Amino acid sequence: MSTHPDIGAGRIPAEAIEAGFGDLHPALDRNEARVASERCLFCYDAPCIQACPTGIDIPLFIRQIMTENPQGAAKTILDANIFGGMCARVCPTETLCEEACVRMAEGKPVEIGRLQRYATDALFSAGRQLYRQGAATGARVAVVGAGPAGLSCAHKLATLGHAVDVFEAREKGGGLNEHGIAAYKTTGGFAQKEVAYILEVGGITVHHGKRLGRDITLASLAAEYDAVFLGLGLQAVNALGVDEGGLANIEDAVAFIERLRQTDDLSTLPIGRKVVVVGGGMTAIDAAVQAKKLGAEEVTLVYRRGADAMPASRYEQEVALTNGVVIRHFARPYAVQGEGGALASVLFMRTALEGGKLVDTGETFALPADQLFKAIGQLFLPTDVADESAVLEMDGVKIKVDVECRTSLPKVWAGGDCTRGRDLTVVAVEDGKQAALSIDRALAARLAVAAE
Ligand SMILES: Cc1cc2nc3c(=O)[nH]c(=O)nc-3n(C[C@H](O)[C@H](O)[C@H](O)COP(=O)(O)OP(=O)(O)OC[C@H]3O[C@@H](n4cnc5c(N)ncnc54)[C@H](O)[C@@H]3O)c2cc1C
Numbered sequence: 001m002s003t004h005p006d007i008g009a010g011r012i013p014a015e016a017i018e019a020g021f022g023d024l025h026p027a028l029d030r031n032e033a034r035v036a037s038e039r040c041l042f043c044y045d046a047p048c049i050q051a052c053p054t055g056i057d058i059p060l061f062i063r064q065i066m067t068e069n070p071q072g073a074a075k076t077i078l079d080a081n082i083f084g085g086m087c088a089r090v091c092p093t094e095t096l097c098e099e100a101c102v103r104m105a106e107g108k109p110v111e112i113g114r115l116q117r118y119a120t121d122a123l124f125s126a127g128r129q130l131y132r133q134g135a136a137t138g139a140r141v142a143v144v145g146a147g148p149a150g151l152s153c154a155h156k157l158a159t160l161g162h163a164v165d166v167f168e169a170r171e172k173g174g175g176l177n178e179h180g181i182a183a184y185k186t187t188g189g190f191a192q193k194e195v196a197y198i199l200e201v202g203g204i205t206v207h208h209g210k211r212l213g214r215d216i217t218l219a220s221l222a223a224e225y226d227a228v229f230l231g232l233g234l235q236a237v238n239a240l241g242v243d244e245g246g247l248a249n250i251e252d253a254v255a256f257i258e259r260l261r262q263t264d265d266l267s268t269l270p271i272g273r274k275v276v277v278v279g280g281g282m283t284a285i286d287a288a289v290q291a292k293k294l295g296a297e298e299v300t301l302v303y304r305r306g307a308d309a310m311p312a313s314r315y316e317q318e319v320a321l322t323n324g325v326v327i328r329h330f331a332r333p334y335a336v337q338g339e340g341g342a343l344a345s346v347l348f349m350r351t352a353l354e355g356g357k358l359v360d361t362g363e364t365f366a367l368p369a370d371q372l373f374k375a376i377g378q379l380f381l382p383t384d385v386a387d388e389s390a391v392l393e394m395d396g397v398k399i400k401v402d403v404e405c406r407t408s409l410p411k412v413w414a415g416g417d418c419t420r421g422r423d424l425t426v427v428a429v430e431d432g433k434q435a436a437l438s439i440d441r442a443l444a445a446r447l448a449v450a451a452e
């Protein structure tokens, strides 16, 4: 993708890159897991459970680990969250269960995420399948999108006996688990192993390369199936709002991360010497850290507000800093400059808070850059669900749903990033699960009426 002479591959040896992309949190061994589990107080009305979007019975699974039953612990986790293995790797536990843990008062919560990983890893390495398709109900459900929301919904529906067809635009399943999550959070091809485990339940057929809005329509799915679930995620990214002048080496961070996740040999991936990332969320942090690990000499992440306002957690910010990323706050890009058709620098305007409002101060600075990644938020594109005979109501820029993930159309449910709520893997998984339970209730009610 690059033409700039400074953007190179092979700048640091392949082995060094491989080592840099090792597991962010290496798995606990048996002894470490026992010690970590013994710190749990097994609270009555445990706040950690309330803080988990999927409501995993955390004290129960920790007790199972303590009593040397890691596979039983994995069952407790997967019954509530079928993506429990991935969530153990990617959940920002510091803003969820671990933040709520009563031992946080001592400054060190129980390591819930790492214990969850210990249990789910034990199950996957034993190769034990815990789930099978339920007795056939005769109902057929279409799921659009094979990301965490779609596959969580499909899995729960299959265990309840409904036949599921999943329509996925891409050639691989897993959604952002496969194409977006940072490579150092999910190593060893775990995303595909987890997808395979989920599909092994039976009763789910995935149709790859089938895009809603191009190959199929919402109206045709609603006509053919008893219910439809939309787990489409987000398709577009916000514009930077500056004239990019057609310069090479200005790219969306999600596109860079997707390329990185799909590259077998990371040492061949081109990366700039001076990389600038604009944004303050997980995508910005992941792009910056991975650029550094690929061999960029300077990586500067620039965010328009202060550290406290960054969507990325304090912990994520720490990960960036310890990897040598420079974070600059209170500045926004207003122009880019090029040399010979390639990016040479990014010009920033300093910002400040005045009466709670973000304003330009008039002060400017330039950052030399041969690569710029834009990470200022993703967008849902309603064009894929635009259908004259099946019009979905929107809630601002996302699909409008109620507490059971029902949309404005009677046979259509939706969940995950394409609907309201925090854009997190665990939230998408819970949406998919709740939608499946709601679909099951609706189908049972319909069957009961038909039988009268
Ligand atoms: C770079 C990045 C890093 C992230 N890191 C983290 C993290 O560390 N921890 C965390 O909890 N969350 C993280 N997130 C957020 C998390 O990945 C998402 O919240 C989660 O994947 C949402 O799941 P989903 O199923 O709704 O959507 P997706 O994962 O986006 O899956 C949607 C699926 O639908 C398919 N699709 C889209 N349109 C169509 C169509 N028209 N027809 C058919 N198929 C279609 C897509 O190909 C995709 O497979 C990150 C996100 C990004 C972008």
Ligand code: SF4
Binding pocket: 039, 040, 041, 042, 043, 046, 047, 048, 049, 058, 059, 100, 101, 102, 103, 110, 112
């Ligand atoms: S809040 Fe902490 S100590 Fe209490 S049950 Fe949950 S993990 Fe254990």
